Each structure stands twice: as C-alpha cells, then as structure tokens.
Amino acid sequence: MSDVYPINDYGPLMPGLVMAGVAIVHVFLAQFAVGGGILLCYFQWLAMTGREPHARRFVEGYFKLLVLMSFVIGALTGVGIWFTAIQVSPATIGAMVDNFHWLWATEWTFFCLEIVSGYCFYRYHSRLNDHTAMTLLAIYAIASWMSLFVINGILSWQLTPGRWLETRNVFDGFFNPSFWPSLLFRTVVSMTLSALAACVVTNMMGSLDREARTSLINRAAHLLIPMVLMPFLGVWFLAVMPADSRSWVLGGSPAMMLFFSISIGSSMAIGAYALIGMVLQRLYINGATSSLMLMLAFGATAGGEFVREGSRKPYSIRHLLYSNSIKPDEVALLREVGCLGNDRYGLRQDAQYPNDQVRIGAKVFRRQCSVCHTVHGTNAVAELTGSWDENQMRINFAKLQHTKPFMPPFAGTAVEVESLVQFINWSGSMRPDSWPASENPQTLAQIADWLSEAGTAPGDFAQNRKRTTSRQHE
Amino acid sequence: MNAIFPFGLPHPTAVYVNLFLLTFVLHQTFMHYVLAGSLYLTWATIRQGCTTHLIEQPLAATLRDWMPFLLSAAITAGVAPLLFIQIVYQYQFYTANLLLWWRWGVVVPVLIVAFYLLYLIKSRMLWTWPYAVRVAVVLATSSSFVFVGFCWTINHLLANSEANWPDIYTTGRLPFSVVAVILRMLVWIGGSFATMSVIVGWQLNYRQSHHSDSSTVAGPRELAGMSICGLVTAMLAAAGYVALSGAAPRSLVFGTFSLPYVLLAISGAILQTIGWSLQWRSNRLEVFGLSLSTIGSLMTLFGVSVIREAIRISAVDFAGLYPRHTEAANVGGFGVFVVVAVAVTLVIAWCVRLVSTGMHDVDKDYSIPERPTA
Numbered sequence: 148m149s150d151v152y153p154i155n156d157y158g159p160l161m162p163g164l165v166m167a168g169v170a171i172v173h174v175f176l177a178q179f180a181v182g183g184g185i186l187l188c189y190f191q192w193l194a195m196t197g198r199e200p201h202a203r204r205f206v207e208g209y210f211k212l213l214v215l216m217s218f219v220i221g222a223l224t225g226v227g228i229w230f231t232a233i234q235v236s237p238a239t240i241g242a243m244v245d246n247f248h249w250l251w252a253t254e255w256t257f258f259c260l261e262i263v264s265g266y267c268f269y270r271y272h273s274r275l276n277d278h279t280a281m282t283l284l285a286i287y288a289i290a291s292w293m294s295l296f297v298i299n300g301i302l303s304w305q306l307t308p309g310r311w312l313e314t315r316n317v318f319d320g321f322f323n324p325s326f327w328p329s330l331l332f333r334t335v336v337s338m339t340l341s342a343l344a345a346c347v348v349t350n351m352m353g354s355l356d357r358e359a360r361t362s363l364i365n366r367a368a369h370l371l372i373p374m375v376l377m378p379f380l381g382v383w384f385l386a387v388m389p390a391d392s393r394s395w396v397l398g399g400s401p402a403m404m405l406f407f408s409i410s411i412g413s414s415m416a417i418g419a420y421a422l423i424g425m426v427l428q429r430l431y432i433n434g435a436t437s438s439l440m441l442m443l444a445f446g447a448t449a450g451g452e453f454v455r456e457g458s459r460k461p462y463s464i465r466h467l468l469y470s471n472s473i474k475p476d477e478v479a480l481l482r483e484v485g486c487l488g489n490d491r492y493g494l495r496q497d498a499q500y501p502n503d504q505v506r507i508g509a510k511v512f513r514r515q516c517s518v519c520h521t522v523h524g525t526n527a528v529a530e531l532t533g534s535w536d537e538n539q540m541r542i543n544f545a546k547l548q549h550t551k552p553f554m555p556p557f558a559g560t561a562v563e564v565e566s567l568v569q570f571i572n573w574s575g576s577m578r579p580d581s582w583p584a585s586e587n588p589q590t591l592a593q594i595a596d597w598l599s600e601a602g603t604a605p606g607d608f609a610q611n612r613k614r615t616t617s618r619q620h621e
Numbered sequence: 622m623n624a625i626f627p628f629g630l631p632h633p634t635a636v637y638v639n640l641f642l643l644t645f646v647l648h649q650t651f652m653h654y655v656l657a658g659s660l661y662l663t664w665a666t667i668r669q670g671c672t673t674h675l676i677e678q679p680l681a682a683t684l685r686d687w688m689p690f691l692l693s694a695a696i697t698a699g700v701a702p703l704l705f706i707q708i709v710y711q712y713q714f715y716t717a718n719l720l721l722w723w724r725w726g727v728v729v730p731v732l733i734v735a736f737y738l739l740y741l742i743k744s745r746m747l748w749t750w751p752y753a754v755r756v757a758v759v760l761a762t763s764s765s766f767v768f769v770g771f772c773w774t775i776n777h778l779l780a781n782s783e784a785n786w787p788d789i790y791t792t793g794r795l796p797f798s799v800v801a802v803i804l805r806m807l808v809w810i811g812g813s814f815a816t817m818s819v820i821v822g823w824q825l826n827y828r829q830s831h832h833s834d835s836s837t838v839a840g841p842r843e844l845a846g847m848s849i850c851g852l853v854t855a856m857l858a859a860a861g862y863v864a865l866s867g868a869a870p871r872s873l874v875f876g877t878f879s880l881p882y883v884l885l886a887i888s889g890a891i892l893q894t895i896g897w898s899l900q901w902r903s904n905r906l907e908v909f910g911l912s913l914s915t916i917g918s919l920m921t922l923f924g925v926s927v928i929r930e931a932i933r934i935s936a937v938d939f940a941g942l943y944p945r946h947t948e949a950a951n952v953g954g955f956g957v958f959v960v961v962a963v964a965v966t967l968v969i970a971w972c973v974r975l976v977s978t979g980m981h982d983v984d985k986d987y988s989i990p991e992r993p994t995a
C-alpha cells in the first residue's frame with residue numbers, strides 16, 4: 148500500500164487552487180523568460196545590422212526587467228511550485244521525480260547555463276562587443292527554451308502517458324502524445340508574452356520619442372505573428388487529449404469550460420489586436436494599453452493552467468494515480484481493508500468531534516476528498532450535498548465514479564462510506580456537540596451492495612451513450 | 622555500515638547519495654557567500670561604514686556587487702540537491718514539508734523579499750538614505766537568510782524524527798532542543814564565513830592583480846580573521862552538537878563509516894588555517910595561500926556534509942530505503958543527463974571565456990556616492 152502522508156487543511160481554499168495560484172505566476176514568468184530570450188536575440192540582431200537604431204538601448208532595458216522579474220520571482224516561484232506540489236500531492240510529485248529524475252537533472256543543467264549566460268550578459272553587456280553579446284544571448288535563449296522542452300515532456304506525461312503505460316520507457320513517457328502540440332503552443336505563448344512585455348518596456352523608455360517607440364513596438368509585434376498558429380495547435384492538443392478530459396473541457400465540467408473559454412477569448416482578443424492593429428496597421432500602443440494586454444495574457448495563462456490541471460481528473464497521473472493519491476490498482480484492496488489502516492495521523496482538535504464514527508468520517512474525507520473539496524469553502528461538500536437525503540449521499544459516495552466520472556472510485560469499506568456521510572451531515576448541521584452514531588446493519592449491507600455494483604474501475608463518461616446504443620441494438 | 626562511506630552501500634544508493642552530496646556542496650558554497658556576506662555587511666553598516674568609496678571598503682563593495690548573482694547561483698544550485706533528496710529520502714522529506722506546512726510556505730516569499738533587498742543594497746540609492754534605514758535594510762536582509770537557513774535546519778531535523786510525526790501533526794509543536802538547534806545553526810553560520818572569505822579572497826586577488834593601485838584591496842587580515850574565527854566557531858559548535866546527539870549517531874560518525882570524513886573535515890580546516898596564516902603574515906592575498914584555503918574549504922565542506930549524512934542515516938531506517946533507490950535507478954535518462962551535463966559545463970566555461978576575451982577596455986565604476994551631509 149502507498150505511504151500515507153499528513154494532510155493539511157487549507158480552510159476555505161482547496162489545495163488545487165493553491166497549486167494553481169503558484170503555478171500560474173510561475174508559468175507566466177517562466178514563459179516570459181523563454182520568449183524574452185528569443186526576442187532579445189532578434190533585437191540584438193536588429194542592432195548589429197543597423198536595422199533598428201534604438202534596439203541596443205531596448206535590449207539593455209528589457210534584459211534588466213528579465214533579470215529582476217524572471218531571475219528572482221520566476222526562479223523562486225519555481226522552487227515554490229515544488230514545495231506546493233509536495234503540499235498538495237506528495238504522491239504525484241514523488242511519482243514524477245521517481246520516473247523522470249534524470250531528465251529533471253538535465254533541466255537543472257540548463258538552469259545553470261541560463262543563469263551563467265544571463266548574468267554574463269547582464270553584468271558586462273555595456274563592455275561586450277556585438278558578436279559576444281549576441282552569442283551570450285543566443286546561449287541564454289537556447290538554454291531557457293531547452294528548460295521548457297524538458298519540463299513540457301514531464302508535465303504533458305501526466306495527462307497523456309501514452310505508450311509509457313505499457314513499456315515504462317522514459318522516452319515513451321517524455322515524447323508522449325501531447326508533447327509536441329503542448330511544446331509548440333507554449334513556445335508561441337512565450338513569444339507572445341515577451342512581445343507584450345516589450346511594448347510595456349518600450350513605453351517606459353521615457354527618453355525615446357513617439358516615433359522611436361512606435362518603431363520598436365512594431366518590431367516587437369513580429370513575435371506576435373506566430374499567434375496565428377494557436378488555433379491549430381489548440382485543436383491538435385484537444386485531439387490528442389483523452390476523450391474524457393476533452394469532454395470536461397468542452398462542456399462536461401462548467402468550471403473547466405468557463406476557464407477554457409476565458410483562455411480562448413483572451414487569446415483571440417490579443418491575437419486580433421496584435422495582428423490587425425500592430426502588425427498590419429503598424430499602430431502605436433501606449434503603456435496603459437500594453438499593460439492591459441499583458442494582463443489579458445495573464446488571464447489567458449491562468450485559464451490555460453487551470454484547464455491543464457483540471458482536465459487530468461480523476462487522475463493526477465493518468466491511469467497511474469488518482470487525484471487523491473490512491474492508485475487505481477489499490478482500490479480493490481482498500482475496499483476490503485479500509486483506507487485508514489496505515490494512516491497514523493490523528494485529527495487536529497480531536498475533541499470537537501462528537502463520536503468516533505464522525506472522527507472516522509473526517510479522516511476518510513481528509514484522505515479521499517480533501518484534495519479537491521473543502522467542507523464549507525471552495526467546492527464545498529457540505530453545500531454540494533446539501534439537498535441530498537442520507538440515502539442519496541450513501542449511494543452517490545459508494546458509486547462516486549459514476550456520480551461524476553471526474554471523481555475516482557470510492558476506495559474504502561461500507562463502514563467508511565457511512566462514516567463519511569455522518570461526518571458531512573454533522574458538518575452541514577453546524578457541528579452540534581452531540582450526534583447519534585448510525586449503526587444499522589441493513590444500511591451497511593445496502594452500501595456494500597452499491598459499492599460492488601459500482602466496481603473498482605474508474606467511471607466511464609460515455610456510459611450513457613453506450614447504454615443508448617446497446618438498447619438500440621436490443 | 623561497517624565500510625567507509627560510500628563503499629558499503631548498494632550501488633544505486635551510493636550514486637544518489639553522492640550526487641546529493643556533491644550538489645549540496647555546490648549549494649552551500651554559493652549560499653555561504655550570501656549568508657556570511659549579508660551578515661558581514663550588516664556589521665559593516667552598523668559600524669557606520671559602507672558609505673564611502675570602494676577604495677576604503679573594497680570587501681563590502683565586492684559583496685554588495687556580487688551577492689545578487691551568488692544568490693541566484695545558490696538557489697539554482699539548491700534545485701539539484703532538492704531533486705536528489707526526493708530520491709534518497711522521499712518519504713521523510715515530504716513528511717517534514719507537510720508537517721511544517723505554512724511555516725515552510727513562508728520560505729519562498731521571504732527569499733523573494735531578501736533577493737530584492739540585495740538589489741537595493743547593490744544600488745547606490747540605499748547608501749544615500751539615513752543611517753537607520755540602511756541598518757534596517759541590511760539587518761532585514763541578513764535576518765532573512767538566517768531565517769531561511771533555520772527553516773532548512775528544522776525541516777532536516779523533522780525529517781529525522783519519524784517517531785514524533787503524529788504528535789507534531791496534531792499539536793503543531795516541534796520537539797527540538799533549543800541548544801541543539803542553536804549549535805547546528807552555529808555550524809553553518811561559522812562555516813559560511815570560511816567559505817565566503819575564500820571566494821571573496823579570489824575576487825579581491827583578481828582586482829589586486831588587475832589594478833595598479835594595490836590599496837584597492839581589502840586587508841587579507843580581515844578575511845583571515847573572519848575565516849579562522851568562523852572555522853573555530855563551527856568546529857566547537859559541531860563538537861557540541863555531536864556530543865548532544867545520541868550514541869547511535871556518535872558511533873556512526875566516529876566509526877569506520879565516516880571517521881575518515883571527520884579527519885578530512887579537520888584536515889581541510891587546518892589547510893585553510895595555514896593558507897590564511899601565510900597571507901596574514903605577508904599581508905597580501907596570494908595565489909598559493911588562497912589555493913591552500915580553497916582546497917581546504919572544499920575538503921571541509923565535503924567532509925562535514927558526509928558527517929551530516931551519517932547522523933541522518935543513523936536516524937532513519939536507511940536499509941529500508943535501498944529498494945526505492947534500486948527501483949529509481951532502473952528508469953532511463955542517465956545517459957542524457959551525463960551528456961548534457963558535460964556539454965553544458967563546456968558551454969558555461971565558454972561563456973566565461975567569451976566575456977573575458979570579448980570585452981572592450983572600459984573599467985566599471987564601483988563607487989558609491991558619499992552620503993549627502995545634512
């Protein structure tokens with residue numbers, strides 16, 4: 148059986164939201180750094196070839212921003228993501244490290260190269276000849292893109308492990324079905340972010356006149372042209388996604404669809420403005436507008452990251468680990484022996500619980516539900532089940548994966564289902580001091596039947612369709 | 622554990638532990654620069670210094686100038702041991718993180734703030750501000766680094782006290798002796814001055830050899846004094862710490878497993894002391910003396926890191942972790958890592974060479990404006 152870790156309670160926040168919060172900031176800054184490398188090479192080339200008289204000053208100003216934002220907050224939120232991932236799901240990050248640590252170590256070497264080449268440029272650029280400056284920038288750009296290349300393989304594996312599931316070959320996992328669309332999409336996003344940041348930086352260069360600024364902005368806009376590829380890359384990504392995940396994004400889960408739409412809507416708004424206004428009409432955009440566009444891009448990144456995290460459900464690593472850190476092949480055993488056998492952590496403020504059954508329920512909730520639900524805050528179980536009667540709760544928990552297929556199957560005994568029902572009811576009833584234990588053997592027998600009807604396999608999102616088809620055949 | 626580290630260990634375990642140790646030494650090297658550097662700056666600022674030209678404060682100016690980069694290097698270097706610790710002690714490390722919970726969560730924001738404060742310290746602006754503000758800024762910066770180190774210490778101790786985990790989870794109370802924690806902190810705080818002195822020694826030696834005016838260089842005696850005091854503090858604190866720990870860790874530390882590393886650490890400290898004594902006598906930063914101190918410093922850092930590991934190994938069921946290590950070693954990608962690591966090392970060397978050969982002949986102005994008189 149897998150190790151059980153102590154689980155923390157985030158009050159009204161669900162852990163997934165905390166993860167998404169850190170991830171969004173980090174991804175935004177990391178992609179800005181990747182695109183920044185490409186953009187700086189372009190501007191250095193413009194400076195060296197005399198095509199853009201102010202390019203040299205721009206490179207200096209932009210690199211300063213890159214160092215102050217990306218090398219500080221970008222790097223540290225990267226460490227922060229790791230710490231947050233451990234808080235949210237140690238089993239998930241552990242499995243990722245176990246399977247890809249050599250590639251992660253490879254990514255680390257690119258980090259080292261990034262900071263050395265970056266700092267060499269940052270520190271000495273005013274004294275470097277053009278050729279050396281360009282070489283350093285190119286090394287920086289390649290190193291930062293390579294770090295994207297490596298991490299993209301590891302992250303996309305979580306959603307589409309592909310042939311790895313049979314071969315367990317690290318490269319089958321790395322070059323998985325969503326590797327290329329995801330890498331190309333992220334590269335385009337990186338270029339977009341860097342170009343929008345360039346517009347902000349240009350507007351901050353107070354000593355330049357309007358004409359000079361327009362010229363720099365129009366140059367930066369060239370990096371927005373690859374945005375035309377986004378719809379194709381997006382469709383490619385959707386096409387290689389597992390069908391159930393695709394169905395959540397395309398309407399199966401309102402929250403996910405909403406975020407997906409925000410992401411698409413913001414990207415389309417930026418793309419249309421960029422291509423028509425900035426590339427074709429060569430318009431000038433001022434500081435306020437470019438900041439707004441950058442914020443819109445932040446919104447798009449946030450939506451995209453939320454969808455990326457959410458669409459894996461009920462898994463955190465497809466077919467290998469459910470979101471609640473229980474392995475699919477452990478469910479049958481946990482149905483027999485219960486999910487609390489190897490959980491040696493008591494409850495904080497144990498005295499507040501009215502009886503042992505509720506205590507067990509609280510522990511079951513902590514182990515199986517708390518990664519995606521709170522009791523009363525975000526995605527609150529007490530509210531979601533508020534209108535259900537007890538039997539409805541029993542059947543829906545016992546058949547969890549059929550209640551909603553983005554939830555994993557319940558991995559525990561009938562007693563644990565009943566305890567969970569009592570815990571949630573008690574919590575929903577303002578946590579009174581006393582609460583009767585429910586010990587009806589018939590209820591437990593009924594739950595046991597429901598559990599065995601549900602089976603231990605994950606839910607099937609297309610069950611309705613199959614049922615209809617089989618009826619038609621009859 | 623009857624053989625000298627790492628010989629008695631299964632092959633995969635030995636590989637992962639050594640990779641952890643080597644990258645941890647790298648992390649410590651850079652981290653020590655920032656930690657001791659910020660503490661030194663705090664002291665220098667409180668002493669009313671640091672507002673004048675580099676000629677009078679070369680050590681402080683060099684530290685101010687380089688600390689942001691070395692913090693970046695410390696953080697980046699820290700990522701590698703952070704990766705390998707998750708292979709070697711995954712369960713223990715994750716549990717410690719979870720038990721510290723929000724207390725662990727503050728490490729990153731504190732580091733972000735400290736990083737920006739380092740840029741503020743590097744800027745000329747701060748040194749035109751009133752004395753109290755300058756002291757407050759440097760004090761906040763150095764305290765942040767000490768705090769981050771303290772958090773790592775607590776995390777480490779927590780990971781090694783499995784029997785207390787359930788209690789810590791429910792009560793939130795950490796069952797560590799204050800004396801032991803302070804002694805442990807004194808080991809790395811003291812040691813950091815020794816490492817920092819070596820690195821700054823080289824930086825100042827470079828300036829010395831590239832500047833006609835040798836008065837731009839800090840007195841080697843200041844560095845020697847800091848290094849030797851730091852080493853003595855660290856050694857005494859380490860002795861106290863080991864004396865306080867139980868019989869099991871002591872027998873592993875002074876047994877075959879890690880006794881050679883105790884000797885390595887002590888020899889390193891002696892070598893550093895000789896290196897600095899030579900420079901004290903000549904009152905110059907010299908390549909020979911600095912080389913001795915550098916080799917000594919690396920010996921001490923590696924030796925102490927192995928001793929630290931021996932103490933941890935005595936606290937966990939280490940043999941029970943071997944199957945995990947073997948399983949981890951079965952996944953592919955090691956070849957890619959080795960090839961890329963070699964290539965990247967070469968490119969890093971090339972970057973440094975590019976900078977030294979591709980530079981115009983303009984000297985950087987390190988000066989800080991005088992504080993305006995009221």
Ligand code: HEM
Nearest residue numbers: 226652656696699700702703766769770773774777805809
């Ligand atoms: C300037 C900021 C930092 C300081 C002052 C610092 C200080 C320390 C200290 C003192 C220790 C040893 C603790 C002990 O043995 O008692 C340590 C260990 C460690 N640090 Fe850092 N650290 C810093 C930043 C980081 C960062 C950002 C990372 C990760 C990216 C990191 C990764 C590690 C790792 C993996 C260990 C080993 C933990 C163990 O073996 O249990 N450090 N650090």
